[in-house]
Amino acid sequence: MRFDVIWRGGRIATLDPRLGGLGVIEEGAVAARDGRVAFVGPLSELPGAGDAAEVVNVEGRWITPGLIDCHTHIVHAGNRAHEFELRLAGASYEEIARAGGGIASTVRATRLATEDELVATALPRLDRLIAEGVTTLEVKSGYGLERETEFRMLRAARRLALDRHVRVRTSYLGAHAWPPGESDRAGYLDEVCATIRELGESGLADAVDAFCEGIAFSVVETTQVFEAARAAGLPVKLHADQLSDLGGAALAARYGSLSADHLEYTSEGGAAAMAAAGTVAVLLPGAYYFIRETRLPPVGAFRRHAVPIAIATDCNPGSSPLTSLLLAMNMAATLFRLTVDEIIAGTTRVAAQALGISDEVGTIVPGKWCDLAIWDIERPAELVYRMGYNPLWRRVLAGRTDPV
Ligand code: DI6
Ligand code: FE
Numbered sequence: 001m002r003f004d005v006i007w008r009g010g011r012i013a014t015l016d017p018r019l020g021g022l023g024v025i026e027e028g029a030v031a032a033r034d035g036r037v038a039f040v041g042p043l044s045e046l047p048g049a050g051d052a053a054e055v056v057n058v059e060g061r062w063i064t065p066g067l068i069d070c071h072t073h074i075v076h077a078g079n080r081a082h083e084f085e086l087r088l089a090g091a092s093y094e095e096i097a098r099a100g101g102g103i104a105s106t107v108r109a110t111r112l113a114t115e116d117e118l119v120a121t122a123l124p125r126l127d128r129l130i131a132e133g134v135t136t137l138e139v140k141s142g143y144g145l146e147r148e149t150e151f152r153m154l155r156a157a158r159r160l161a162l163d164r165h166v167r168v169r170t171s172y173l174g175a176h177a178w179p180p181g182e183s184d185r186a187g188y189l190d191e192v193c194a195t196i197r198e199l200g201e202s203g204l205a206d207a208v209d210a211f212c213e214g215i216a217f218s219v220v221e222t223t224q225v226f227e228a229a230r231a232a233g234l235p236v237k238l239h240a241d242q243l244s245d246l247g248g249a250a251l252a253a254r255y256g257s258l259s260a261d262h263l264e265y266t267s268e269g270g271a272a273a274m275a276a277a278g279t280v281a282v283l284l285p286g287a288y289y290f291i292r293e294t295r296l297p298p299v300g301a302f303r304r305h306a307v308p309i310a311i312a313t314d315c316n317p318g319s320s321p322l323t324s325l326l327l328a329m330n331m332a333a334t335l336f337r338l339t340v341d342e343i344i345a346g347t348t349r350v351a352a353q354a355l356g357i358s359d360e361v362g363t364i365v366p367g368k369w370c371d372l373a374i375w376d377i378e379r380p381a382e383l384v385y386r387m388g389y390n391p392l393w394r395r396v397l398a399g400r401t402d403p404v
Contacts, residue, residue: 003048004032004034004054005401006029007031007063008029008050008057009058010063011028011061011063013063013065013364015064015065015344015345015363017363022344025040028042029046030063032370035370035398035400036367036369037364037369040365058374058393061374061393062374063364063375064364064372064380065348065364065372066371067351067373068135068351069351070312070354071259072138072140073139073314074139075118076122076153077109077118077121077143080101083096083105083318104177106317106318107179107180110143110144110153118152119156122157123163125323130164131390131392133373133395134166134325135167135371135397136167136169136352136361137168138168138169138171138354139170140172140176141157141173142174142177142211143176145176145188146179146191147195151204154172154199154205155204158170165397165400166397169357170207171206171208171237172196172209172234173208173209174196175189175210175216176209176216177211193227196228196232197231200231200233200234205234207258210222210239211239213239213243218246219247219251222248226251226255235257236255237258238260239261239262240260241260241262242262242263242287245265247267249273249274252274252277253277256277256278258353259280259354260282262287263281263298264295264297265295266281266301267301275307279307280307281302281308281309281310282351283310283332284314284320284328285332286314286327287316287319289331290321291319296335296336308354309350310346310347310353311338312328312351313325313328326390329344329347329383330385330387332384343383349362349363370399372394373394374392374396375391375392376393
């Protein structure tokens with residue numbers, strides 16, 4: 001019973017739901033073999049007299065699962081700092097969009113970028129997340145809005161996992177916005193559905209996402225996208241009820257969506273439908289903050305119906321230029337009044353569920369990948385309480401610790 005590595009001498013928040021709360025083990029040990037968790041429990045129960053190639057004493061620190069950012073648009077070209085200034089000077093989001101700005105300006109920049117450039121501009125953003133203990137992130141396409149650039153974005157997203165020690169899940173978001181100047185809506189929707197058929201075979205996308213909103217895709221149009229995903233055997237996710245209640249949460253639930261995201265305008269009925277379908281509510285406090293939304297997501301309804309809640313950065317150039325999952329966690333508490341336990345579960349176990357990879361990551365349980373974040377903190381609330389302070393001590397992916 002020889003292990004590759006043992007971490008001992010600390011407290012472990014396993015997030016194992018069978019243990020309740022954060023699944024805490026005092027005076028615990030975690031052991032890895034072949035990249036997977038081989039043992040987790042009280043140190044006194046560690047088998048084999050602690051025989052391992054390497055033993056790490058974490059000296060009273062806390063060990064959690066590696067963090068998971070389950071909603072990002074981290075691959076894109078350019079930025080919208082200029083529009084930010086215009087908005088500060090009084091311009092509205094609509095005026096900027098009419099003048100050719102908004103999503104359209106990021107689409108223009110992204111179409112001009114090579115795959116190498118998309119990777120190179122995403123890496124500094126990714127590095128900020130990794131430095132905070134993120135071991136898995138989701139990356140969406142959706143700034144190409146034509147086949148070639150959408151594929152290029154997805155290939156760039158996959159490459160991030162080759163250039164950095166991190167897990168990447170990709171979502172095809174061809175139905176993010178209508179291509180600038182597009183007058184043939186039906187034609188573009190057909191292109192999106194054809195792309196989904198291709199993606200089903202290529203393995204380049206792990207899921208299909210869409211933006212169901214007055215300014216984007218209607219319920220009927222989103223349904224067409226979801227039907228194509230179902231036919232291609234790809235799971236779906238949805239940007240739902242961000243600016244108005246079109247019934248996006250219920251639509252997502254009807255298709256067994258892994259998650260519905262944003263949800264500020266979701267109704268009680270939408271929350272009930274999500275609960276019945278097992279759809280995760282992904283809350284994005286960075287976007288809520290940055291666009292100065294005032295309508296809060298219905299956290300009370302999610303709790304009443306036991307809808308699992310996840311938190312993510314929504315890292316994107318327009319509505320959430322945020323590259324700190326720890327800050328998103330703080331915002332989820334201060335702005336949305338989520339509890340510390342909800343927030344830590346929402347960036348580990350539940351975030352894994354939102355990506356459909358609960359069997360592999362998200363909790364520290366034997367058999368799953370040994371992805372850990374080890375923190376210089378006295379209590380878990382410190383992960384949520386601070387703003388702009390990073391208490392990460394070490395990050396571990398598949399049993400391997402990042403070099404320091
Ligand atoms: N909702 C958002 O908040 C972002 N996309 C979406 O569907 C905005 C993306 C952008 O403005 O670039
Ligand atoms: Fe988004």
